Structure formats: C-alpha cells, structure tokens
Amino acid sequence: MTGWLASITGIEEARLALAAGAHIIDAKNPHAGALGALTHATVHALVAEVAGRVPVSATIGDFPTMDPLAVTGAVAEMAATGVDFVKIGLFPSPALADCLDALASLARQYRLVAVLFADRNPDLQLPARLAAIGFNGVMLDTADKTGGGLLAHQPVARLAEFVEQARYLHLLSGLAGSLKLADIPVLMPLKPDYLGFRGALCHGHTRTHTLNTSAIATLAKAMEKQAALER
Numbered sequence: 001m002t003g004w005l006a007s008i009t010g011i012e013e014a015r016l017a018l019a020a021g022a023h024i025i026d027a028k029n030p031h032a033g034a035l036g037a038l039t040h041a042t043v044h045a046l047v048a049e050v051a052g053r054v055p056v057s058a059t060i061g062d063f064p065t066m067d068p069l070a071v072t073g074a075v076a077e078m079a080a081t082g083v084d085f086v087k088i089g090l091f092p093s094p095a096l097a098d099c100l101d102a103l104a105s106l107a108r109q110y111r112l113v114a115v116l117f118a119d120r121n122p123d124l125q126l127p128a129r130l131a132a133i134g135f136n137g138v139m140l141d142t143a144d145k146t147g148g149g150l151l152a153h154q155p156v157a158r159l160a161e162f163v164e165q166a167r168y169l170h171l172l173s174g175l176a177g178s179l180k181l182a183d184i185p186v187l188m189p190l191k192p193d194y195l196g197f198r199g200a201l202c203h204g205h206t207r208t209h210t211l212n213t214s215a216i217a218t219l220a221k222a223m224e225k226q227a228a229l230e231r
C-alpha cells in the first residue's frame, strides 16, 4: 500500500508528522533548494527522536554539476548520521555517469535513493542503471518549486511506467513535486511505495513555511481514504 513521506525541518515538525501517521520522515531544508540539506547535527538528532518508529531519509543538498567527489563525500557524511535512506538528486550533467560509478561502493554500504527531476527532462532509463549499481529506491520530484507540480510535467501514463519499472527492478518508488490533495486519487492508483509532501503540509501550502497541524491531518485523512478505496 502507498505510504506518505513528510519532508520536515526539525524535531518539532517530525513529531507533528509522526503523530499524523507519516510513513517516512524526510529531513530536508526547503530554504536551500529542492533537495536542500539540513545540518548533520540536526539529522542525527532527528534519527534519535524518531527512534526507529518509521524510516528516516535525508537529502544531501543540491549538486547540479554532479561532481563525483563532492557527491560521494556528501553521501558518506549524511549516511554517518544513521539515517535509513540517503536521497541524492540526479541532475542532468556530463558528470552524471562518472558520479553514478563513484556511488557504486557506497550503494553497497548504505541505502541510497535517487531523485530524478520531472521538470528537467528526466532520463527514465536510469532506474535500470540504478538497480544495477545497488540503489534501493528512485523518486520523481520537481526541481523548480515555482513551476507547477509533478502532473504539470509528466503525463500519468509515464508516471505509471516509471512506478511499474521500479517495481520490476525491485526499487522502492516515490512520487513527489508540489503534490496537492487532488493529486492523491490520481497517483495512488499507480501504486508507488510513497507519495512525498512538503508544501501541502505547510501553512499557506508554502513549503518554506512551517508545518500546519490541520493541513497534515487533512492530508493524512485523504491518504487513508484513498488507501481504503484501493484495497
């Protein structure tokens, strides 16, 4: 069944998301880009707070040039916080192939999730390569949070293929990108492992604002309702 991932910025927000039933706590700094990283100390504290109740993921930050040394260094440092999953944005770059080669040894030690960008002409052949390297999962998200949500950039049929391919490759799959309540009945039938949210959980649906208790409760209820229909 599809779960939901809540991107949070610290312990207070993690508590709110957990109380509402989030299935993954995702450590992210929305002030520092699409995949902005929180400090290692904050992520370490989040791991202790969540204490294994649900998995914790953390992003390494935006590395648009995909410099292999910088990316592998950031992955190793974030993994050392004890998170369950390290999320790595795969930006289109001439260095991407070398970067993936460089990540192969880390993929044997840690659980890595690649994030492809739905609004940057994503290479939907990449999941096969990611599975071969040993990644655990793959997500589609948007890089530009002002340019429309996931469904503004990819047709449902292509998202269905993406999820299906991930399942075939035994990769966890996630869909995100300024998702709204109305997207849940469109995306959950595709049966991704996770739908990811930040903006929809925040005051004024603005991802750089703080989490809003009533928005989280509404979202949790909408996920439950759709899950009941999918059963």
Ligand SMILES: O=C[C@H](O)COP(=O)(O)O
Pocket (backbone or CB within 6 Å): 005, 007, 026, 028, 141, 142, 145, 176, 177, 178, 179, 196, 197, 198, 199, 200, 207
């Ligand atoms: O990983 C999921 C993202 O943090 C989703 O953020 P967003 O809903 O603001 O696009």
